[in-house]
Amino acid sequence: MNPVSRIMERAAFLEERVTYLEEANRNYVTLLDVLASTSEFQADLNREKSMEGIYRATLAQLGRLFPFREMGLLVNSADNSFNLAECEPPSCRDDLLEDVDKAIMDGIFAWALNRSQAITVPAPDGGCILLHVIATQNRISGMFIGRLCGAEKIIDAPALNALSNILHSSAYAMESGILYSMLREHLHTLEEKVQERTAELKAARDMAEAGALELKISNEQLCREIVERKRAEDELIKAQKLESLGVFAGGIAHDFNNILTSILANLSFARMQLSPSHTISKRLEECEKATVRASELTRQLLTFARGGEPVKKLIDPAPLIREAASFVLRGSTVRSIVDLPADLWCLEADAGQLSQSLHNLLINAAQAMANGGEVTVRGANESLDADNPHRLPLGDYIRITIEDHGCGISRENLARIFDPYFTTKSQGSGLGLASVYSIVKRHGGTVGISSTLGVGSSFDIHLPASPGKRPEGAAVKVTAELHAGGRILIMDDEDFIRAIATEILQYKGYEVASCADGREAVDLYRSARQCNVPYAAVILDLTIPGGMGGKEAAALILELDPDAVLIVSSGYSNDTVIANYQNYGFSGSISKPFDADTLARELERLIAGKL
């Protein structure tokens, strides 16, 4: 070989080297560019939450690296089968699946699974098939399969390494994706469980709330009952207070009344014997008035003393009301307006107690209006239902309203107004309203009060009514003839009363006999009749402690002599026998204390009436 041809050969060799190096250089530059875009690819993978997104990003990146004619991703399913999840172009699906089947048959697929590098095998159509496992050290996620043209050329090694890198990244992304979806599934399950539990909790809470509501309702009920009970207790205490007070007061009052009777009778008798112009006569009159006032007080007290159940009778309240209004306000500066409906129901009541209550209320009203004015007394029929503000049982009631335009009652006093001995008046006993309260209560009614200071007060009494019933007119007993100035029998357990009454009547020209109890009175009456010197009238004390009272004695005397003129006397002006003396066969009544005139007049009336 000559030097020239050697040089030529050398030049050709060098030219060939240069071409090779240039081509290699180009390839490397391209490869570096692709690798430079790997960060973008990594970002794509990180952004992708869906597996499909990861598959597409992977194929796109691999497409930049190699001019794959066809490529696809097979995904390793839970059952270890590989399914073609993504391919590019989409039309190549069947071709790729055919290649995969062949690779599996040849064992190349299994080999590729174990080698974490590209495995290239010649394709039947002259190209080559590239397989690359997609796996991390923990998990085989899938397999990449791609078809390239030109199997005769070996594939650039750095490019293959780059391919491995890309698929390694994809493997991690897919594993993350699987873990992510597992986590999501787990979260979903957890959320379902949470919702389930929440629903259960809600149901439980609803139940608890319903229970709480029930509890609240029953609690409120309980509270109401407690208040009710407290009220009832207060009532009971009040009633007991009144009762014990009554017993105490009654004891005193009974004796006291008898003493007053003696005082009054003596005073009046003394005055009777004096000339009215006598200077002492005026004094005696004042003493009499004071004694009468004192007796009013004992009467109030005696109302308590009576205690117990009122003696009820069907009565028409209208005349009672009218009578009370006119009686109490007579002679005062207060005028009464009585407004009663014509059909005001009758009621079962103790007329005496009822009229005393009305008296007390009217006195109260009159006293509230020191400078005069009007007291309105109204009556009304009311049918109350079960849920009425007066806390009365369902039924028919009459309402009596006594309204004044006086000074009114302060709030703090309103609460205590029915307490015994509570009074705002300098001369008040504190028993008036307390007795009203206890009387109305005993009749199964209520007393209500509303008052405004400086405007006036209004008392409302509700009493159970008996609509449609009328009392039969009481037959007035016509007594037999009686000779004026005849014989009179006085029965009273107190000897000083017997003494003064005897003196008064003797003074008036009567022949008087006296005795201490009913039994004696009956005996005396019988013996007098037998001796043909009958008594023109008998004055019987209603109550004889430890002996026969006036009522029994009257019954026995009437048996002897149905025409006997009997007068009942009692300190208990409200006693039903006093109030309805006719029903017990009495011709008249006289309440203790009595003055000489009253006693004489009553006797004169009865005896004269006989004539």
Next chain:
Amino acid sequence: MATTDTTPRENSLEWLINKTESVYTLPIIYDRLTEVINHPRSSIEDITEVISKDQGLTARLLKLANSPLFGYFSKIDSIGKAATIIGTQQLQAMALAVSVTEVFTGIPENLVNMKTFWQHSIACGITARALAIYRREANVERVFAAGILHDVGRLVMCAAIPDIFGELLVAGREEKALLISLEKERLGFSHADVGGRLLEKWRIPESIAEPVACHHSPDAARKFPLEAAFIHLADIICKSLGLGFSGEWVVPPLELSAWERLDIPANALAEIIKHVEPQLSETTAILRGSAP
């Protein structure tokens, strides 16, 4: 050449490399193979043609391809098929691994037992490769080759400075001292430095050369720390298990950072080693051929 202008100091790294570079060279066929593999227009046929020129290499490559190391399910009966199945760059690394054992001849046997030396090196290569497979690395053959080459620096020392190396070996054995420390103490560089430098001179890819140079200090690897970590751990495993012998009497310390970088669960190691064991003897036999 520039290196001839200034003569390196005696017993320096450069001096050592210069002295042995001309003696221990890779077979020319390796360079040819490298060129044909890297050539953009070459084909499998071109590769087959180059390798086929060396009957011994061809035979050993095929034996290796059919060995338990790969466990391919059917017979690989040609270099072309091996290139397809195993991959061209993998074949190149295998060619390096197969060639290198024949390069170092005439090493004084009183200093190093070549049989046990290569046993250790090959075991390290197989173990490193197994670690890489576990990690699903793409180029496990490169790691394999690096493992086999990791201690060639010692062979260079034996050949170039037998007296000094002999002293170091004795000192290491008697003092139970780490040989690499003694090397550095005495010479200022280690066998790892020598190996790395030699591979560089051989124009072996840096992905192999750097892990060799850094197999005792994997943190120092700037480009291929993962590969260096494979070799580092494999070396320690093989020394601990007493697979072969490279003159080191003490098991070198494990760099924690390398262990962490590998991120291989400790309980996976037993499994990996169980995988390695059946490959040891056959692979060693193939690579060592009929050599003593």
